[in-house]
Amino acid sequence: MLSQTVEYALRAMVHLAASSREARTTDQIAEATHVPKAYLSKVLQSLVRAGLVHSQRGVGGGMTLVHTPDQVTILQVVNAVEPIQRIHTCPLGLSTHGKNLCPLHRRLDDAMAEVESAFANTRLSEVLAAPGASIPLCESAIDESPSPVGQAGEPG
Amino acid sequence: MLSQTVEYALRAMVHLAASSREARTTDQIAEATHVPKAYLSKVLQSLVRAGLVHSQRGVGGGMTLVHTPDQVTILQVVNAVEPIQRIHTCPLGLSTHGKNLCPLHRRLDDAMAEVESAFANTRLSEVLAAPGASIPLCESAIDESPSPVGQAGEPG
Numbered sequence: 001m002l003s004q005t006v007e008y009a010l011r012a013m014v015h016l017a018a019s020s021r022e023a024r025t026t027d028q029i030a031e032a033t034h035v036p037k038a039y040l041s042k043v044l045q046s047l048v049r050a051g052l053v054h055s056q057r058g059v060g061g062g063m064t065l066v067h068t069p070d071q072v073t074i075l076q077v078v079n080a081v082e083p084i085q086r087i088h089t090c091p092l093g094l095s096t097h098g099k100n101l102c103p104l105h106r107r108l109d110d111a112m113a114e115v116e117s118a119f120a121n122t123r124l125s126e127v128l129a130a131p132g133a134s135i136p137l138c139e140s141a142i143d144e145s146p147s148p149v150g151q152a153g154e155p156g
Numbered sequence: 157m158l159s160q161t162v163e164y165a166l167r168a169m170v171h172l173a174a175s176s177r178e179a180r181t182t183d184q185i186a187e188a189t190h191v192p193k194a195y196l197s198k199v200l201q202s203l204v205r206a207g208l209v210h211s212q213r214g215v216g217g218g219m220t221l222v223h224t225p226d227q228v229t230i231l232q233v234v235n236a237v238e239p240i241q242r243i244h245t246c247p248l249g250l251s252t253h254g255k256n257l258c259p260l261h262r263r264l265d266d267a268m269a270e271v272e273s274a275f276a277n278t279r280l281s282e283v284l285a286a287p288g289a290s291i292p293l294c295e296s297a298i299d300e301s302p303s304p305v306g307q308a309g310e311p312g
Binding site: 002074082093105136 | 157166167170190230238247249251253258259263278282284290291
């Protein structure tokens with residue numbers, strides 16, 4: 001149910017969020033997120049149009065987040081590329097149903113409301129900073145393997 | 157997030173569930189569900205392939221449900237036409253993530269799990285029989301209007 005476009009938009013936003021305020025080119029984002037460049041360009045255009053990403057042309061230019069990661073929700077990213085469609089009126093156009101959804105459409109809309117709420121309550125900063133978990137888009141030390149003695153790395 | 161195909165498949169199944177064991181032609185289902193016939197035919201083929209609908213050719217033939225409405229969940233219908241995609245391994249193919257999803261993919265999969273669970277726990281019979289609600293696919297008496305005296309209708 002989550003499209004490839006949604007997945008790619010989230011990867012791009014997470015990458016930019018992890019890049020602080022440093023501008024990233026489409027090439028750099030494509031490499032980091034494992035997204036085909038042409039597809040990524042379209043996704044980035046949608047994110048720019050939605051006011052989530054700033055695009056600076058020219059030498060030293062690139063993409064940056066407009067807001068800080070704690071100001072952006074997953075829902076904003078999803079809605080920028082593929083808005084969650086709530087059911088507000090009877091999809092069959094039945095006049096006596098109107099806004100009073102029948103049990104079928106009520107249950108479908110309830111499910112969409114759950115997803116919408118879960119995404120609205122998750123900020124980019126949260127998925128970057130969850131303690132003890134692997135980091136989105138990044139290879140990380142495997143939990144099961146013992147740490148090499150004397151090689152404690154920098155915190156990721 | 158719920159596609160047109162899912163919506164149409166559910167309408168077809170609800171119509172057949174409400175038709176008891178009486179066979180319905182594609183024309184009849186298309187009219188009752190407000191779905192274009194060509195589109196409906198493809199949806200019905202998927203439902204037949206999934207073992208949810210039986211198709212009987214010839215005079216007096218048509219479509220019937222294979223199971224009774226209390227044996228079929230919304231999830232089975234959705235999965236027959238557009239399976240809910242859970243995230244089982246890292247979509248980026250990061251070897252150190254593997255099945256240990258990062259916080260981004262964990263949250264996305266949690267949302268899909270919520271939807272899957274809600275649909276698995278709703279049977280066709282429930283959306284047909286919810287008390288006091290309007291009936292799927294059918295025009296119904298408007299709740300706000302007073303009941304005509306002495307004209308208590310048959311139960312729907």
